[in-house]
Amino acid sequence: MQPTNISLHMSNVETVPGRTIVSSLGLVTGSTVRAKHLGKDIFAGLKNLVGGELKAYTELLNESRNEAIQRMMMQAHSMGANGIVNIRFATSNVAAGASELFCYGTAVVVE
Amino acid sequence: MATSLSIVLAIFFWLVLPVLIPLISWLLGRWYQGRLMQALESNEKQQGGLLQSEKHLSTSSSMMSMTAESSTLLHVSICVGPSWGQIFFMWVKSLFGGRLESYDVVLDYGRREVLMRLNQQAKAMGCSSIVNIRIETSTVSFAKNNNSSKTSSVEFLAFATGLRQ
Numbered sequence: 001m002q003p004t005n006i007s008l009h010m011s012n013v014e015t016v017p018g019r020t021i022v023s024s025l026g027l028v029t030g031s032t033v034r035a036k037h038l039g040k041d042i043f044a045g046l047k048n049l050v051g052g053e054l055k056a057y058t059e060l061l062n063e064s065r066n067e068a069i070q071r072m073m074m075q076a077h078s079m080g081a082n083g084i085v086n087i088r089f090a091t092s093n094v095a096a097g098a099s100e101l102f103c104y105g106t107a108v109v110v111e
Numbered sequence: 112m113a114t115s116l117s118i119v120l121a122i123f124f125w126l127v128l129p130v131l132i133p134l135i136s137w138l139l140g141r142w143y144q145g146r147l148m149q150a151l152e153s154n155e156k157q158q159g160g161l162l163q164s165e166k167h168l169s170t171s172s173s174m175m176s177m178t179a180e181s182s183t184l185l186h187v188s189i190c191v192g193p194s195w196g197q198i199f200f201m202w203v204k205s206l207f208g209g210r211l212e213s214y215d216v217v218l219d220y221g222r223r224e225v226l227m228r229l230n231q232q233a234k235a236m237g238c239s240s241i242v243n244i245r246i247e248t249s250t251v252s253f254a255k256n257n258n259s260s261k262t263s264s265v266e267f268l269a270f271a272t273g274l275r276q
Contacts, residue, residue: 010184011272013172013243017179049136050143051194051217053224054264057251058190061266065188087184089270091249099251 006073009083009110016083016110025079025107030072034064035098064101065089072103081107137196144194148220154227158234168230172243172272179274183236186271187228190251191221192264218265222246225267238273245270 009016047054076084087105094100193201197213204211225246233241247268 009182011182011243012184012245012270013182013272015172017182017272017274019181048192048195048198048263049139051140051192051197052144052147052220054190054192057264057266058188061188061190061251065186065268087270088245089186089247089268091247091251091266091268093250099249 006077008073008076008081010073010087010105011083011085012087012105014086016085016108019083019110021083021085022109022111025076025081025109027104028072028075028079028081028084028107029102029104030068030070030075031100031102032064032068032071033094033098033100034060061091061099061101065103068101068103072105076105076107079107081109083108083110133196133199135196136194137200140194140196144216144220148216151220151224151227155223158227158230168241168244170244179240179276181275183238183273183275184270185229185232185236185238185241185273186268187225187232188266188268189221189225189228190264190266191217191224193217198263218248221265221267225269229269229271233271233273236273237275239276240274241271242274243272 009019011017015021043056047056072084072087084105085108087103090102090104092100092102193214197217200213201211204213226244229241229244249266249268251264251266
């Protein structure tokens, strides 16, 4: 997925603070399913020797979540929206060795 | 002679190793996680009270958002895992039930760390307050074939709206 330079007003409250919502365009979603990286998984497993933060997983999930957000933003952009409100995130284990990162929100047009 | 040696080896592999490795891991983990906790505490102090102040940090989308000039979405996630030693002692403890103290510490650390980073991100983006904070917890084990005890981790995700006044 190419990085895009779409800039939208995003918030997880019902409004875009400081702006007025003109119209609502409906639900937008974005999701990615990420499998583990074998090498990273082995190192993360070794890191479990002492516990604490597993940086490899943190990075992996962050990367994937950003991708999901990008997809949601692109969907909103193609609908002609310039903002997304009430954004929610969800994470689920869809299969052994993979997890799905999902985000959704309401596309709106703001002033 | 050979048989006694093999018996000693067998005892070593079947009895000593399964106890010794978790024990070493538990001790190392205690030391390492203690250091992480200290770093977190000093970071929290450095940020100065913002975490405690209800004016700047809230779970509701309160009146604060009415007066804001602009806003931005903040999201931070972190994966933390217990050490093998903690997993082992957890298993022992679960035979009797009760409070799993070693796991408490890991989860507490993760949740505080994620809030601290959310705060840092807000500051970096020039936000003066954070509203509508949500914290989600999910298990992330990429391990296959039921060997999830090898890599077990919990993901904490915090997201919120940062406001610029």
